[in-house]
Amino acid sequence: MSGPRFRIAPSPTGYFHVGGARTALFNWALARRLGGTFVLRIEDTDAERNRPEWTQGIVDALAWIGISADDPHFEGPYFQSEYAQQHVAAAQRLVEAGAAYYCDMTAADVEARNQAEGNQGYQGWSRDRGLGPGPGHVLRFRVPAGTTIVRDVVRGDVEFDNALIEDFVLLRGNGSPMFLLANVIDDVSMRITHVLRAEEHLSNTPKQQMMWQALGHQPPVWAHLPLLVNEQRKKISKRRDKVALEQYREEGYLPEAMVNYLMTLGWTPKGVEIQPWSQMESEFLLEDVNHSPAFFDLKKLAAFNGEYIRKLSCEQFLAACRPWLLASDAPFPAERFDEQVFLAMAPHIQPRCVTLADAAGVVDFLFLADPVVDEEAWAKTFVSADAVAVLHDVVAAYHLLTEWTAEALKSSLAAVGETRGMKLGKAQAPVRVSVTGRTVGPPLFEALEVLGRTETMRRLRAAEAALA
RNA sequence: GCCCCCAUCGUCUAGUGGCCUAGGACACCACCCUUUCAAGGUGGCGGCACGGGUUCGAAUCCCGUUGGGGGUGCCA
Numbered sequence: 110m111s112g113p114r115f116r117i118a119p120s121p122t123g124y125f126h127v128g129g130a131r132t133a134l135f136n137w138a139l140a141r142r143l144g145g146t147f148v149l150r151i152e153d154t155d156a157e158r159n160r161p162e163w164t165q166g167i168v169d170a171l172a173w174i175g176i177s178a179d180d181p182h183f184e185g186p187y188f189q190s191e192y193a194q195q196h197v198a199a200a201q202r203l204v205e206a207g208a209a210y211y212c213d214m215t216a217a218d219v220e221a222r223n224q225a226e227g228n229q230g231y232q233g234w235s236r237d238r239g240l241g242p243g244p245g246h247v248l249r250f251r252v253p254a255g256t257t258i259v260r261d262v263v264r265g266d267v268e269f270d271n272a273l274i275e276d277f278v279l280l281r282g283n284g285s286p287m288f289l290l291a292n293v294i295d296d297v298s299m300r301i302t303h304v305l306r307a308e309e310h311l312s313n314t315p316k317q318q319m320m321w322q323a324l325g326h327q328p329p330v331w332a333h334l335p336l337l338v339n340e341q342r343k344k345i346s347k348r349r350d351k352v353a354l355e356q357y358r359e360e361g362y363l364p365e366a367m368v369n370y371l372m373t374l375g376w377t378p379k380g381v382e383i384q385p386w387s388q389m390e391s392e393f394l395l396e397d398v399n400h401s402p403a404f405f406d407l408k409k410l411a412a413f414n415g416e417y418i419r420k421l422s423c424e425q426f427l428a429a430c431r432p433w434l435l436a437s438d439a440p441f442p443a444e445r446f447d448e449q450v451f452l453a454m455a456p457h458i459q460p461r462c463v464t465l466a467d468a469a470g471v472v473d474f475l476f477l478a479d480p481v482v483d484e485e486a487w488a489k490t491f492v493s494a495d496a497v498a499v500l501h502d503v504v505a506a507y508h509l510l511t512e513w514t515a516e517a518l519k520s521s522l523a524a525v526g527e528t529r530g531m532k533l534g535k536a537q538a539p540v541r542v543s544v545t546g547r548t549v550g551p552p553l554f555e556a557l558e559v560l561g562r563t564e565t566m567r568r569l570r571a572a573e574a575a576l577a
Numbered sequence: 578g579c580c581c582c583c584a585u586c587g588u589c590u591a592g593u594g595g596c597c598u599a600g601g602a603c604a605c606c607a608c609c610c611u612u613u614c615a616a617g618g619u620g621g622c623g624g625c626a627c628g629g630g631u632u633c634g635a636a637u638c639c640c641g642u643u644g645g646g647g648g649u650g651c652c653a
Contacts, residue, residue, distance in 0.1 A: 287652090309646095401584065406588055537613070553612060
């Protein structure tokens with residue numbers, strides 16, 4: 110009746126960390142494959158952070174990468190929640206079991222005594238003083254003698270000497286629970302069987318394991334995932350790095366690409382790297398997870414995203430790009446956007462996009478009353494008299510065209526270029542700059558075809574006039 | 578300081594004692610294709626941190642060194 114239970118517990122701090130997303134994906138893959146339960150517990154023992162909009166943000170970010178909790182647990186202000194009561198009650202049970210004791214020393218007291226005695230850390234001074242609860246009294250865990258062996262599926266057995274672990278605080282002087290306590294109690298009460306999290310938590314695991322045992326429970330399966338680092342090889346952080354999953358969504362990364370890339374950080378799919386979720390889900394094994402930190406490489410993410418964009422059908426591509434195409438800060442007004450024109454150009458736009466946001470900039474000239482002219486490109490192109498002459502010839506030739514198709518436009522311009530000894534590559538430049546405002550862009554003749562005869566001729570003549 | 582983790586091309590990694598002259602992907606470079614720019618194709622550059630063992634044989638096992646990271650809060 111009770112299968113494996115996995116849980117992620119992101120803190121609602123206003124954004125969802127990509128590292129958290131990777132952890133969530135690993136948990137999700139296992140929960141799905143093993144027919145387990147995915148528990149989402151958005152928590153923070155600081156009530157200030159449990160803001161509903163931040164909590165919703167995490168739910169949305171998870172939904173974006175295809176994850177929806179089987180068993181969600183959110184809360185409002187922590188101190189008024191049932192969870193806080195549970196945590197305090199559990200601490201009480203620890204006291205009764207003799208696994209925790211009260212201490213009236215402040216941090217300053219501890220430091221002073223260490224100074225005097227040349228020690229480091231809290232030395233269990235209040236262990237046998239028989240103090241009861243009271244204002245300013247913290248509750249400390251009584252770390253037993255011996256060693257603690259953490260059985261980690263990805264790292265193997267890791268041994269810790271308990272003598273080196275101080276009697277850590279469970280309840281603050283004001284009676285509020287510490288995160289470490291809250292975390293363990295939630296895991297225990299939610300019957301979590303597998304704890305997968307980043308490696309930064311490995312050092313705290315013996316403390317948590319001792320608490321599980323003191324509470325009379327078998328510890329869960331531990332799995333510490335390699336850290337995600339930046340180019341300086343440091344843990345990626347909000348301050349220095351782009352860590353918010355939401356930001357990647359806003360910049361036009363496809364969730365499938367993001368998921369695929371995130372999965373390759375610390376784990377390698379069999380065969381090719383780019384593969385559908387269903388396959389990764391069926392192959393993911395904790396035992397195959399790497400041990401060393403992984404660099405979150407934007408360039409590789411971009412490559413994945415480009416590949417996923419190219420795999421989209423035209424209709425899917427349009428649907429995916431629509432928010433950026435119709436955005437208020439798009440390079441053209443939303444009312445001038447034409448889906449049919451976009452669809453016609455889509456196959457040429459896709460290979461030119463790294464993100465969905467790039468599309469608008471590739472096709473802007475199609476939806477603008479007048480193209481935005483890049484002055485430098487214009488000057489460079491029309492510095493030669495030949496270019497100006499080609500433009501005149503093309504206007505004349507296009508005027509006489511009976512068929513307004515990419516093929517016809519191309520051969521007509523090729524013929525014009527030939528009379529002046531120019532290859533197509535050179536001859537198309539003046540037309541491209543006149544019509545699109547730039548020297549680079551999607552294939553010209555296809556663009557002219559969808560732009561239409563009237564508008565193309567208008568722009569070509571406007572360019573002629575400007576040059577005169 | 579103490580504890581813990583980690584160590585293969587620039588990056589992500591394959592590799593679990595002979596299939597390794599170390600394979601792939603991203604990045605980079607060159608060429609091809611080509612109406613510009615992309616995309617695509619072909620090829621190239623480039624790595625087992627170091628020192629000792631063990632072994633007939635080591636990227637792979639052991640020890641040490643060095644280097645990197647994480648933890649060590651009345652933060653989460």
